[in-house]
Amino acid sequence: MHPNGPHSGQAADPVVMTIFGASGDLTKRKLIPALCNLAEAKLMPHQFALIGFSSGDFTTESWRAQLTAEIGGFVGQPIDPKIWSWLMERTYYIKGDFGNAADFQKLKDQIAAAAQAHQVGDNKYFYMAVAPRFFAPVVQQLGQAGLTKQDANHYARVIVEKPFGRDLDSAKQLNRDLKAVLDENQIYRIDHYLGKETVQNIMVFRFGNSIFEPIWNRHYIDHVQITASETVGVEHRGGYYETSGALRDMVPNHLFQLLTLTAMEPPVSFAADAVRGKQVDVLQAIQPPAPEDVLSRMVRGQYGEGDGKEGRLPAYRNEEDVAPDSSTDTYVAFKLAIDNWRWAGVPFYLRTGKRLAKRATEIAIQFRRTPFVLFRDTGVQNLQANKLIISIQPGEKISIQFGAKIPGPVMHLGPVNMEFDYARDFGASKSTGYERLMYDCMIGDATLFQRADMVEAGWNIVQSVMDVWKALPVRNFPNYASGSWGPQEAEELLHRDGREWRKIE
Ligand code: BG6
Numbered sequence: 164m165h166p167n168g169p170h171s172g173q174a175a176d177p178v179v180m181t182i183f184g185a186s187g188d189l190t191k192r193k194l195i196p197a198l199c200n201l202a203e204a205k206l207m208p209h210q211f212a213l214i215g216f217s218s219g220d221f222t223t224e225s226w227r228a229q230l231t232a233e234i235g236g237f238v239g240q241p242i243d244p245k246i247w248s249w250l251m252e253r254t255y256y257i258k259g260d261f262g263n264a265a266d267f268q269k270l271k272d273q274i275a276a277a278a279q280a281h282q283v284g285d286n287k288y289f290y291m292a293v294a295p296r297f298f299a300p301v302v303q304q305l306g307q308a309g310l311t312k313q314d315a316n317h318y319a320r321v322i323v324e325k326p327f328g329r330d331l332d333s334a335k336q337l338n339r340d341l342k343a344v345l346d347e348n349q350i351y352r353i354d355h356y357l358g359k360e361t362v363q364n365i366m367v368f369r370f371g372n373s374i375f376e377p378i379w380n381r382h383y384i385d386h387v388q389i390t391a392s393e394t395v396g397v398e399h400r401g402g403y404y405e406t407s408g409a410l411r412d413m414v415p416n417h418l419f420q421l422l423t424l425t426a427m428e429p430p431v432s433f434a435a436d437a438v439r440g441k442q443v444d445v446l447q448a449i450q451p452p453a454p455e456d457v458l459s460r461m462v463r464g465q466y467g468e469g470d471g472k473e474g475r476l477p478a479y480r481n482e483e484d485v486a487p488d489s490s491t492d493t494y495v496a497f498k499l500a501i502d503n504w505r506w507a508g509v510p511f512y513l514r515t516g517k518r519l520a521k522r523a524t525e526i527a528i529q530f531r532r533t534p535f536v537l538f539r540d541t542g543v544q545n546l547q548a549n550k551l552i553i554s555i556q557p558g559e560k561i562s563i564q565f566g567a568k569i570p571g572p573v574m575h576l577g578p579v580n581m582e583f584d585y586a587r588d589f590g591a592s593k594s595t596g597y598e599r600l601m602y603d604c605m606i607g608d609a610t611l612f613q614r615a616d617m618v619e620a621g622w623n624i625v626q627s628v629m630d631v632w633k634a635l636p637v638r639n640f641p642n643y644a645s646g647s648w649g650p651q652e653a654e655e656l657l658h659r660d661g662r663e664w665r666k667i668e
Contacts, residue, residue, distance in 0.1 A: 171382065175605035177210035177283040179274050183301055185215025185226070186290035189324070194290065195230060195250075196238045197597035202246045206602050210284075212253045212277035216270055217293075218260060226256035231397030240593060253281050261297045267308040274310070285317035291324055298323055299340035306344035307414070313349065322351040322604055325416055326407065327613070330629060331622040338615045351604045352613040354418040358596035360585060363561040363611070365424040366438070368553070368561065375551075376429070378530070379505075385548065386510045388527040388665055389421050392519040396466065396476065396645070397493065408492040410463070410628060413515040415621035416613070419446065421555075422511060423617075426501055435609040441615060446620035448503040451627035461628055462652040463637065464494030465559060466518040469645030476518065476645040490637050493517045496630075496653035498660075510660065514653060518645040523667045524555040533566075547578055550665070559585035591606055 180198075182190055201207045220667025231251065234242065257273055259266030274287060287310060291298055302321060305311050313319045323341070341350055354449055356362050364622070368376055391413055397404045404412070423442035430437040452460060467478040478486060479493050494516030497623050501511065530549040547564065554560040562582040569575040603611055642650045648664070 169179065172206075173601060174206055175208050176286055177208045177281075178218060178286040178288050179212045179214065179278050179281075179283050180231040180288045180290065180607055181214045181216055181270065181274065182290045182292055183216050183297070184215045186221060186292075187292055188217030189292040190215065190235055192237050192595045193595045194601070195234060195594045196242075196290065197601055198250060199238070199242045199246050200593050200595065200598050201602055202249065203243060203593070204562070204598070206598075208605075212255070212274075212281045212283055212304075213250065214273055214277060215224075215254070215256045216259050216266075216491055218258065221256045221258060223254070223256045227251050227254055230254070231641060253277065260315045261293065261304070264304060267304045271308045287317075287319045288322070289320070289321045290601075293324075294325055295324075295329075295337075297620055301338060302341055302344050311344055311349065318349070318607065320349050320351055320604055320607075321345060322353055322600075322612075324353055326411065327416070327618050328622060329351050329406065329411060331626040334618050334622045336494050336652065338619065340354075342615070347615060348609070350612075350615075351600075351609060352615075352618060353599070353600055354416050354420055354611075354613055355596055356555075356559070357611040358598070358600045359555055359559075360414070360592070360594070361553060361555045361561075362421065362424065363599070364561075365421075365553060368428050381505065381507055381509045383530055384509055385529045385531045386512065386660075386662060387425060388529065389418060389425070389499045389511065389513045389525075390527070390667065391421075391515040392521060392648075393515075393517050393525045393666070394471070394522045394646075396518045397479060397482050397485065399483060401482050404493075405485055405489060405491050407494045409515055409517065409623060410492055410632075413663065414495065414513070415618070415625045418513050418515060419621045419624075420613075421524075421526055422499075422513065425507060425528075426511070428505065433610060435612075436614075438610050439614045442502075443614070443617050443620055445501060446617065446624065448501045448506075448626055450501055450502060451624050452497075452631075453627075454631045458626050458635075460656065461497040462487075462495065462656055463492040463632065464496075464635075464643045464650040465491065465640040466493050466516075466643055467488070467568065467641030469518065469647060471518075471646045478641050478645070479518075480641065485665060490640055492632075494519070494643060494649045494653075496649065496656060498656060499624075512651065512657060512662075512664070514664070516643075516649050518665050520646055520648050521667050522557055525665075525667070526553040526555070526562060527551070527665045528553075529662075529665075552665075 182194060184190065197208065254275055255273055257270055259269060278284060289305060291301060293301065310321045328337050369379060423445040426445045427441040428444065430441045452635035465479050469476050480487050480489050499511045528551040532548040550564040552562045560582055562580050564578050566576050566582050567579045569577045600611060
């Protein structure tokens with residue numbers, strides 16, 4: 164733990180960071196720019212070294228040269244040249260094989276040499292920017308090389324990227340494999356949604372303000388909608404996506420993070436285990452759907468051709484590396500119930516998909532209606548119930564919709580908005596979304612990382628859906644046009660309950 168406690172705004176302690184998969188996209192797009200932003204915010208330790216490890220054919224010199232040549236294309240504003248040369252002077256590269264013990268000895272030697280050259284000491288931090296099949300083997304090699312040992316004064320931590328397993332069994336197996344080498348407090352399972360400002364703000368909004376919490380329950384809330392819609396298709400990730408699909412790709416991780424932060428009970432503190440314990444409680448209060456519920460409450464979809472801004476868009480089945488008869492879901496919508504005192508009887512509707520009409524991630528809290536009788540004959544039938552919208556992207560906003568009198572001599576009502584806009588009120592921040600997560604790992608704050616039991620509780624719910632879907636192959640794919648809002652069945656899911664999806668403009 165950082166001597167002054169987490170988030171004291173101080174630079175993290177000295178550390179050698181190793182990135183596995185250093186020559187991949189994530190490293191240049193997110194990780195290196197995030198390190199620069201942290202340095203600019205004075206949160207990086209001055210005594211620091213970075214080692215890139217991957218199979219790419221580089222030397223330290225050629226990797227530094229490549230990063231220097233390419234970094235401009237991945238950051239919005241130019242990086243301060245002093246920060247860049249500070250980082251490059253302490254950046255090294257090792258070409259290695261993730262399964263080769265001798266290469267991990269080379270890594271060990273390089274870590275020791277860099278630690279000495281930059282007076283770092285013994286803290287180590289490893290970032291797995293690699294394909295999931297390498298997570299366990301790399302950790303095993305690290306263990307065998309003696310690189311995962313920590314003591315009271317020095318840490319060794321590992322950040323694991325998603326996907327964390329591809330079903331309940333593989334997630335459990337991965338947890339077992341990692342824990343054979345590491346303690347839970349050394350494992351940082353990343354979910355990049357938790358790096359988004361508005362997602363972090365959900366807790367502050369709920370628990371740092373006294374006006375919302377008293378109404379945050381079944382007495383006042385009619386239902387909740389969580390949407391993560393994308394306009395992009397599968398892009399060049401057909402190979403991965405064919406083994407995943409929308410349900411696995413987005414639900415047990417990103418959507419369940421949004422769900423649990425929205426629905427959790429107040430934690431006793433913001434300590435990692437206090438918060439994560441409350442998030443797990445939410446997942447455990449969700450009954451995994453029975454087969455008949457999967458059929459009636461879960462909708463899967465796959466995009467067909469359609470029209471987008473750039474013209475005609477191809478069907479999923481015609482994308483690169485996708486089978487022409489693929490039954491992979493690119494859309495999923497469903498209804499969940501949280502069986503606890505706060506939420507009994509309040510449906511949570513979730514949807515996510517690719518090639519939808521708009522890019523938008525948001526949580527919409529729909530409050531109950533007022534009794535009509537008072538405003539009879541005033542157009543109240545046109546008045547919608549209060550809504551609170553937490554917009555996560557593309558704009559980061561929180562808005563409250565309420566009814567107001569339309570000016571004039573006659574009593575007419577209309578909906579209006581009160582809005583908080585991050586960029587307008589706080590200015591645009593220079594962020595890749597990874598800064599906070601990387602800093603938190605360096606200061607030992609795991610609040611925004613997934614604990615083993617959270618991951619397994621998420622997969623437990625999703626597994627029952629996958630089992631039914633596997634047993635009953637779809638016959639109607641593709642069932643929504645690119646550029647639309649998804650399959651008709653998703654509309655019907657809400658219509659059956661007398662509700663509708665919020666129209667996202
Ligand atoms: C990733 C998924 O985890 O999240 C992608 O693998 C998806 O398929 C992405 O596009 C969405 O992230 P964001 O930050 O663009 O909402």
